[in-house]
Amino acid sequence: MRSFAPRVPTRHIGPATIMGLVVAQGSIWLIRRPPDENFGSYLGQFFGAEAVLLLSVALVLISTLPWVEAWFDGIDRAAIWHRRLAITGLVLLAPHIMLSSNPDVSELGGALAVIGIAGLVGLALWAILPRWQSVVPRPLRPAVIAARDARGLAAFRRIFGGYDRWRALHRTTGLFVAAGFVHGVLDGTAFDTSPIRYWSYLAIGAVGLGFYVYRELPARLFQSLHDYQVATVEEIEPGLVEIALQPIGRGVDFMPGQFAMVYLEAKDGWHRHPFTIASAPHDRDLRFTIKALGDYTSRLHELVEPGMPAVIGGPHGRFDHRRGTDRQVWIAGGVGVAPFLSWLRSLDGPLPYRVDFFYSAVGAPAFADEIRTIADRHDDLHAHIIDSSLEGRLTAERVLVDVGGHPEGLSVFMCGPAAMLSAFETRLRRAGVASRHIHREYFDWR
Structure with a gap:
């Protein structure tokens, strides 16, 4: 079996690298602005260049290369950042469109700009659809449901619905990024007076698209x-x-x-x-x-x-309880029990630390008897099985009370619905649990 030694958390290395790239490109553009360039147009082109940077990095993050997973402390976390960067890059395209102006725009560049933006926006909306309830205010949800279930949209949902279709079309993201990138090369007036802006833009786009081509073609030959x-x-x-x-x-x-x-x-x-x-x-x-x-x-x-x-x-994935402290809390919500089942079924000796395992589900939790049997064999493993339909929803406050308080030095490992884990993470931090000691698996990263 492979060695899987405990590691120092690396979750901040990737985001810090991205921030460094954004600041570096911003410095190149904002410090060396040509005096004869219209400020509004120049600012719009700057937003476009930053959008290409973020979208290019987003392409790198879905390459599934081992070092990408190491930088972001797990491929699931890298996928979350891929989504964040793609959305932010799309948002930056709005001021780019409103502010940029070039009276000599090329016919090809203009067409590529329209194709790129239309394609990226369409893919973003499609990615949001499965999570529409998280972005639509509650009073408007009945209207959305009624529109979704309308007879005319049923055929559309059958054709375009489903994870496999979404994934197949989502793989065209790089083509639309390439269209926007080439549009910038052809029509960016800010590149005329600064080789460093031009070559840094070319390098950023080439790296992102290079990773995209690698993922779609040769990467398939090296898959395990x-x-x-x-x-x-x-x-x-x-x-x-x-x-x-x-x-x-x-x-x-x-x-x-x-x-x-x-x-x-x-x-x-x-x-x-x-x-x-x-x-x-x-x-x-x-x-x-x-x-x-x-x-x-x-x-x-x-x-x-x-x-x-x-x-x-x-x-x-890098969801590993051996990275924790001597006092640990494991929290599972519903099907989020899966990684903990693997942990529990793998125990073949005494635990080197005290663990309180909280498992909550609506109705009688599945695998409850198996979990209790395993816990009975380990003095330092304490199982708390909660039927939320009878006992109410599990809360961070209840967890801390049941483990005797003293959040200092406590490690928490969580897996479950995103809303539940976000609430737990916020409340645990407020209670004094160090953020570096809170670990979660993102099983809904799609």
Whole structure:
């Protein structure tokens, strides 16, 4: 098995690098402004250059290269930053369009600008659609639901809905970034008086598009893929399925808490999705606990049968309790229990620290008996199983009370719905838990 030694948290290295690039390019543009250039137009072109920088870095972050995962402390965190940079880059295009002016704009450059912006905006809106409730005010949601379910949109949703279609078209992002980049090369007047602006812009765009080409073409030759087949498909409860895959040949080596890219052939074709591994490394079969969140996952027990082929890519992720302190709290919400199941099933000796594991679900939590059995074998592992429909929602305040207070030196590991984890993170920080000791897995990064 691979060594997976505890690491110093690196979650800030990647964002700090991005900030350094943004500041460096801003310095080049704002310090060396040509005196005869219209300030409004120059400022608009500056925003365009920063947008290309952010979008280029966003392309780097989805290259899935090992060093990218190391810089951002996990590929899931890199994916979150990819989304943030893409959105910020799109926002910067608004002042670029409003302020930039070039009476001698080329015909090709103008057409590429329209193609690039239209494509990027369309992809961004499509990416937001699955999370529309997080951006639409509550009073307007009934109207959105009514429009979504209208007869005329049903066919549109069938054609363009689904993770696989979204992913296939999302891979064209680099083409639209390339269109905007070439538009800047052809029509940017600020480059005429400063070679350093011109060559830095070329370098930034070339790097981003180079990573995009690598990901779409040669990267496929270097992927770590392992052949499996479906062993069992078990519906644990309505909306929750556990699938076990048995290896064909050499299986994947992983550490507890990691996730994998799972390619499954179902009755309606192949599907690809990231899932957290719920089994222990010493188990022969890989087990995944999958909640019905839409797409084919809502019909997984109908579409997948034993004997069907599967391919595993990865593993990925750095969700590792060995990075914590001597006093730890593990918090799982719903299907977020998956990485903790892998941790618990991997225990083969005494824990070197005290752990309080809080597992909350609506209704009787799945795997509760197994978790209690494991906890009974370890004196330093204390399981708190919460049925929120009977006991109310789990809160950070309750967690701190149950562990005896004293948040100083406490490490917290969390996995669950994004809204729940964000609330916990905010309240735990206010209570005195150091931010460097709060770890979470982003299983909804898509």
